Amino acid sequence: MEIAELYKLYKQYPEVSTDTRNAPKDSIFFALKGANFNGNEYAEKAIDSGCSYAVVDEEKYATRPNIILVEDALVTLQELARYHRKHIKTPVIGITGTNGKTTTKELITSVLSQEYNVVSTRGNLNNHIGVPLTLLRIKKEHEIAVVEMGASHVGEIKFLSDIAQPNYGLITNIGHAHIEGFGSYENVIKAKGELYEYIRGTRDGKIFIDFDNSLLREMAEGITSIYYGLNDDLFISGKVLSTNPYLEFEWRFGGKKNKVKTKLIGDYNLSNALAAITVGKYLGINASLICKAIEGYEPTNNRSQLKKTDKNMLIIDAYNANPTSMYAALVNFDHMDVSRKVLILGDMKELGPDTDMEHQKIADYISHHNFDAAMLVGDNFSRIKTDIPRFKNMDGLQDYLLSHPLQDSYILLKGSRSVQLEKCIDLL
Numbered sequence: 001m002e003i004a005e006l007y008k009l010y011k012q013y014p015e016v017s018t019d020t021r022n023a024p025k026d027s028i029f030f031a032l033k034g035a036n037f038n039g040n041e042y043a044e045k046a047i048d049s050g051c052s053y054a055v056v057d058e059e060k061y062a063t064r065p066n067i068i069l070v071e072d073a074l075v076t077l078q079e080l081a082r083y084h085r086k087h088i089k090t091p092v093i094g095i096t097g098t099n100g101k102t103t104t105k106e107l108i109t110s111v112l113s114q115e116y117n118v119v120s121t122r123g124n125l126n127n128h129i130g131v132p133l134t135l136l137r138i139k140k141e142h143e144i145a146v147v148e149m150g151a152s153h154v155g156e157i158k159f160l161s162d163i164a165q166p167n168y169g170l171i172t173n174i175g176h177a178h179i180e181g182f183g184s185y186e187n188v189i190k191a192k193g194e195l196y197e198y199i200r201g202t203r204d205g206k207i208f209i210d211f212d213n214s215l216l217r218e219m220a221e222g223i224t225s226i227y228y229g230l231n232d233d234l235f236i237s238g239k240v241l242s243t244n245p246y247l248e249f250e251w252r253f254g255g256k257k258n259k260v261k262t263k264l265i266g267d268y269n270l271s272n273a274l275a276a277i278t279v280g281k282y283l284g285i286n287a288s289l290i291c292k293a294i295e296g297y298e299p300t301n302n303r304s305q306l307k308k309t310d311k312n313m314l315i316i317d318a319y320n321a322n323p324t325s326m327y328a329a330l331v332n333f334d335h336m337d338v339s340r341k342v343l344i345l346g347d348m349k350e351l352g353p354d355t356d357m358e359h360q361k362i363a364d365y366i367s368h369h370n371f372d373a374a375m376l377v378g379d380n381f382s383r384i385k386t387d388i389p390r391f392k393n394m395d396g397l398q399d400y401l402l403s404h405p406l407q408d409s410y411i412l413l414k415g416s417r418s419v420q421l422e423k424c425i426d427l428l
Contacts, residue, residue: 001068003076003083006055010080013052016136018077018129025050030077031057032129043067074129081132082163090119090142093279094164096149096157096195097172098188099325100272101126103264103303104172105148107276110297112144114280114289120146123301131160144283152181152350154191161198169199169207170275171216175324180352193219208278210271228278229271236278240267244337245306245315245410251277253287260291265304265315267335268328302422311407312428313338317414318421321348323358329414330365338410340372344397344424346415347378360384372409375400378419394423401427 010016015027020042023029029046031039031054040061043054047066054067055076062069070076085092095105102124109120119142121134126148138145149160174192182188199205200223209216211229228236238251247264250257251274262273273294280290299305307314317329326348333341343366351358363386366374376382376390377397391397401424411428413421 001070003079006068006076006080007083007087009053010084010136014136014139016077016080016133017046017051018133020046020049023049023051026052028052029054031055031061031073032077033074039073078128078132078163081135082165084138085135085163085165088138088140090138090145091168092145092147092164092166093168093170094147094149094161094166094195094198095170095172096151096192097170098175098177098192098322099320099328100172100269101148101150103269103299104170104272104275105146106299107272107294107297108279109146110293111276111280111285111290112146112283114293115285116143116283117141118144118146121148124148124150126150128156128160131164135164149195151191151194152178154182154187155194157191157194158198161195165202166195166199167202167205168279169195169205170209170279171195171207171219172272172275173210173213173324174215175322176351176354176358177322177324178350179354180350183352189215189219196220196223199223208275208282210275212271226278226282228274236274236281238270238274238277240270243267243332243335245313247273249273253277253281256287258287258291260294262294263298263306265299265306265317266329266332268325268332269304307425309425309428311405312342312409312411314425314428315410315412316422316425317412318346318419319417321346321414321416322351323348323361326362326414327365329412330362330369333410333412334369334371336410340409341370342406342409342411343371343374344411344413344415344421345374345376345381346413346419346421347380349380349416349418351380355380356383360386363388373406377415377421394420398424398427 013026015024017023017027017029018032029051040056040058043056043061046054057073112118147164151157206224209225211227227234242248247262302316302318305316359380374388382390382392415421
């Protein structure tokens with residue numbers, strides 16, 4: 001079936017699903033494949049559960065008139081999203097970066113939702129499947145879309161930009177992450193810069209940029225830019241007032257100052273908040289509504305969350321970790337004016353040949369700063385040289401915490417999602 005024909009069906013049934021467990025009635029089911037599943041096997045179940053159509057790419061599963069056979073279901077989903085994007089006028093803000101892109105996306109969405117009908121990426125569904133699904137959620141009534149784009153190799157942001165066709169671009173930062181997939185830090189820069197390159201090639205495209213990031217400024221040369229940062233003469237400027245433990249800051253626009261008390265942990269979140277303020281002010285949101293939106297935002301899913309238990313105060317940042325975000329969390333924690341600071345850190349993943357070196361640097365940093373206690377978890381940390389207690393997995397850490405209970409402490413939990421540091425929360 002041609003994309004134009006499929007698009008006509010989509011206009012009739014504008015809900016798309018890739019999971020029969022969450023397939024709305026009258027939606028179109030796309031049978032995607034993964035390492036451990038074949039969506040084609042669920043096509044009939046999708047129809048039986050209320051989907052109007054199913055799209056499959058294996059002939060033996062095209063058993064009904066409303067089960068459509070295509071060459072590749074994933075490619076068809078992506079092409080449908082691209083076709084839809086070409087036929088809607090809704091402006092799109094594309095966001096990428098090494099750290100903070102999900103928080104920034106959610107802050108921008110919160111700010112813009114004060115006065116606009118906004119659609120944005122759900123959670124961190126920011127890959128070659130998530131971006132098309134986000135675009136296919138854009139309806140006529142939506143006034144703006146905020147689309148997060150992630151990447152683990154060169155060319156991925158270019159591919160996603162060609163689908164999303166953003167009018168505005170924002171790179172939060174560029175750090176050392178996914179080196180295993182990119183091959184080098186230089187390739188990380190190249191990959192993230194693909195968003196700027198797309199904007200550069202569009203008519204009237206603009207970017208929002210952290211002026212304090214000299215690398216981003218250099219990459220953005222020649223593109224219409226709206227700046228935010230610490231300097232007074234920018235479109236939006238700001239400064240940290242306190243991070244003990246929540247971030248409080250001041251931001252300025254047109255000479256007027258505004259104070260914000262957030263529910264975010266860490267001064268590194270200032271740039272994320274300023275990015276959201278910049279987008280909001282540029283698109284006409286009232287300052288008081290911007291402050292309300294940012295103060296009302298609460299992080300979820302183990303991202304910079306503060307949790308008080310019967311025994312301790314936990315700073316839970318256990319969704320993701322790379323050298324850049326790990327150092328930022330450690331520096332912020334080191335500067336916090338609280339008593340008895342304890343670290344529980346998990347491995348950083350996908351660092352390729354830099355793995356041992358980067359984990360050693362973290363251990364060395366800890367050893368040279370005044371933390372009251374520290375524990376390291378994972379195979380990567382287990383290989384380095386340090387006197388800090390180390391555990392190959394969470395079972396070992398949990399046994400240790402049972403015999404060495406912690407109390408009356410501020411505890412930072414930071415690590416990659418696969419380490420599952422959240423498993424020890426009940427012991428803290």
